[in-house]
């Protein structure tokens with residue numbers, strides 16, 4: 001199994017995560033989104049079989065989106081630079097095998113690299129519904145102030161998790 005950017009070798013037609021709009025995005029829209037610079041599509045695959053994918057793009061939010069104690073040092077007239085995990089999906093044949101978490105970890109790694117090169121306060125995700133929220137809350141995501149389904153995780157928290165994981169692996 002390997003991670004790569006979406007390419008023409010991947011069999012998109014066979015992908016089924018159980019959510020029609022996320023299947024349709026991969027099959028019908030992903031290439032155009034990439035060409036137009038709207039997001040990057042990262043794929044976890046075995047041969048040409050797509051096991052799961054996620055998208056990343058940039059996003060700017062008003063400082064008032066976040067609790068004041070977090071963004072009080074941001075100039076209030078400027079927007080806060082963020083990264084958006086726009087879509088995350090695992091094929092139903094591979095669900096509940098830890099792939100969703102591996103995709104999230106891969107997204108975290110990408111965000112750490114992006115932050116080094118281009119800044120960014122946090123990773124944002126729009127939960128599809130209330131029932132999926134616990135999947136993200138377990139990693140420390142919190143709702144923004146003006147939208148219960150929009151969750152954010154500061155890059156500083158991702159760095160802490162990364163440092164803790166490195167310590168465990170080096171022991």
Ligand SMILES: CC(C)(COP(=O)(O)OP(=O)(O)OC[C@H]1O[C@@H](n2cnc3c(N)ncnc32)[C@H](O)[C@@H]1OP(=O)(O)O)[C@@H](O)C(=O)NCCC(=O)NCCS
Nearest residue numbers: 017088089090095096097098099100101127128131132135
């Ligand atoms: C959500 C999704 C990505 C999870 O992928 P997965 O590979 O099945 O998840 P994992 O096996 O890595 O599960 C990790 C943990 O999340 C929990 N989890 C998985 N799916 C969940 C869901 N739909 N709701 C709440 N918790 C969920 C698991 O119980 C597991 O917890 P545990 O380790 O304590 O048992 C996958 O179910 C999916 O593609 N769903 C359809 C698309 C979707 O809803 N995407 C989210 C858009 S916001």
